[in-house]
Amino acid sequence: MDHFEIRDGAMFAEDVPLATIAEEVGTPVYVYSRATLERHARVFREALSGLPRIHIAFAIKANPNLAVLRVLAREGFGGDIVSIGEMKRALAAGMKAADIVFSGVGKTRPELREALEAGIGQFNIELEQEGVAIAEIAREMGKTATAVLRVNPDVDAGTHAKISTGMKENKFGVPIDEAPPIFARLAALDGLAMRGLALHIGSQIFDLAPIERAYAKVGALVMQLRAAGFEIDRVDLGGGLGVPYERDKVPPSPAVYGEMVARVTKDWDVTLMFEPGRVIAGNAGILLTRVIWVKPGVLRPYVIVDAAMNDLARPAMYDAWHDFEAVRPGGERMIANIAGPVCESGDTFAMGRDIDTVQAGDLAVFRTAGAYGATMASTYNSRALVPEVMVDGDKFAIVAERVMPEALIAAEHVPDFLKD
Numbered sequence: 001m002d003h004f005e006i007r008d009g010a011m012f013a014e015d016v017p018l019a020t021i022a023e024e025v026g027t028p029v030y031v032y033s034r035a036t037l038e039r040h041a042r043v044f045r046e047a048l049s050g051l052p053r054i055h056i057a058f059a060i061k062a063n064p065n066l067a068v069l070r071v072l073a074r075e076g077f078g079g080d081i082v083s084i085g086e087m088k089r090a091l092a093a094g095m096k097a098a099d100i101v102f103s104g105v106g107k108t109r110p111e112l113r114e115a116l117e118a119g120i121g122q123f124n125i126e127l128e129q130e131g132v133a134i135a136e137i138a139r140e141m142g143k144t145a146t147a148v149l150r151v152n153p154d155v156d157a158g159t160h161a162k163i164s165t166g167m168k169e170n171k172f173g174v175p176i177d178e179a180p181p182i183f184a185r186l187a188a189l190d191g192l193a194m195r196g197l198a199l200h201i202g203s204q205i206f207d208l209a210p211i212e213r214a215y216a217k218v219g220a221l222v223m224q225l226r227a228a229g230f231e232i233d234r235v236d237l238g239g240g241l242g243v244p245y246e247r248d249k250v251p252p253s254p255a256v257y258g259e260m261v262a263r264v265t266k267d268w269d270v271t272l273m274f275e276p277g278r279v280i281a282g283n284a285g286i287l288l289t290r291v292i293w294v295k296p297g298v299l300r301p302y303v304i305v306d307a308a309m310n311d312l313a314r315p316a317m318y319d320a321w322h323d324f325e326a327v328r329p330g331g332e333r334m335i336a337n338i339a340g341p342v343c344e345s346g347d348t349f350a351m352g353r354d355i356d357t358v359q360a361g362d363l364a365v366f367r368t369a370g371a372y373g374a375t376m377a378s379t380y381n382s383r384a385l386v387p388e389v390m391v392d393g394d395k396f397a398i399v400a401e402r403v404m405p406e407a408l409i410a411a412e413h414v415p416d417f418l419k420d
């Protein structure tokens with residue numbers, strides 16, 4: 001459920017008409033609903049309430065906007081980071097260092113040092129050499145790093161190839177069969193406290209069966225490591241729950257996911273950690289755009305909107321579907337292609353889509369754009385960096401400014417050797 005609804009013929013974000021935001025901030029613009037974010041955070045936590053010990057770390061990559069993180073920090077969420085930039089955001093938004101988990105296959109030594117300095121709660125080690133490096137740096141600093149080993153369970157999550165992470169050919173984690181000796185070698189290092197395991201098999205997952213299979217494999221490894229004398233007190237189950245980009249395709253609910261987790265992990269006796277991203281932020285945001293032209297096409301008209309692939313990359317990158325709706329629907333429908341102004345044929349949001357009839361000047365939204373939306377934006381074609389707005393009841397605020405070409409140009413330099 002979200003708070004972007006048609007009321008009296010026009011779409012609102014909570015109690016704010018989207019037309020008001022378009023008028024005051026311009027388009028394209030991302031709009032987030034605080035109430036929706038909070039609702040999703042609470043539904044997710046509630047779904048896990050039957051589990052004895054849990055820790056939830058929002059996958060900051062999904063939406064690193066400071067205001068969004070602040071909402072989630074107030075809900076008691078920690079952060080799952082993959083860079084020091086994300087750590088800085090998490091801390092700036094009020095997340096506690098101890099609640100931060102550092103994932104990612106390419107953490108650099110300076111990043112590891114900075115994370116240790118900040119006192120983050122956990123390192124998710126992706127390869128043995130990384131564990132050795134963390135131990136070394138921690139020893140130099142007179143510290144002990146708390147860590148888990150990320151395993152690759154070799155399970156096909158059944159999602160888009162570019163967002164699958166748990167198959168043996170993927171770059172993530174150590175092969176699960178090789179985990180016991182690697183874990184043992186890392187556990188023997190001073191400076192490193194190996195406390196458990198982590199996994200994450202992919203994103204936008206609709207079928208819980210592969211997740212369950214992967215969790216079961218990890219459960220068996222927990223028992224094996226314990227039998228070998230290691231103390232295992234936590235398992236990080238990653239993120240990955242899908243969201244309904246198309247209204248008639250309904251993903252498993254957090255509650256059903258929670259039941260599955262309870263069933264599979266009942267004998268584990270560990271703190272279970274979660275890294276949800278999309279399921280929290282996806283439907284809490286829309287991309288508001290204005291139709292520039294409706295261009296007659298040979299087969300279908302092209303609705304050319306002022307948002308483009310640089311603002312919302314998912315359709316161009318993953319052929320992803322985002323529902324497109326008029327802010328003031330008139331009841332008529334049309335079949336059209338939807339494209340942005342960028343000079344690439346790939347700058348297309350939809351082909352042959354059945355949509356509300358729109359005309360030049362009309363406002364429209366791409367739904368489910370709160371996760372992997374603004375954060376993946378670029379300034380390609382020297383377009384401004386898309387701004388973000390958060391709505392709270394009848395109030396709204398700009399939470400990320402539109403970064404204009406002038407500011408981007410000011411950050412570049414023509415060197416002296418080109419000045420003559």
Ligand code: LLP
Pocket residue numbers: 059062080103104163165200202203204238239240241275276277278279314318371372
């Ligand atoms: N934990 C780890 C280790 C991850 O790699 C990810 C996502 C998550 C948690 C959060 O997954 P979520 O709950 O959001 O599914 N840009 C792509 C998605 C890339 C996801 C990468 N990892 C997209 O727009 O679909």
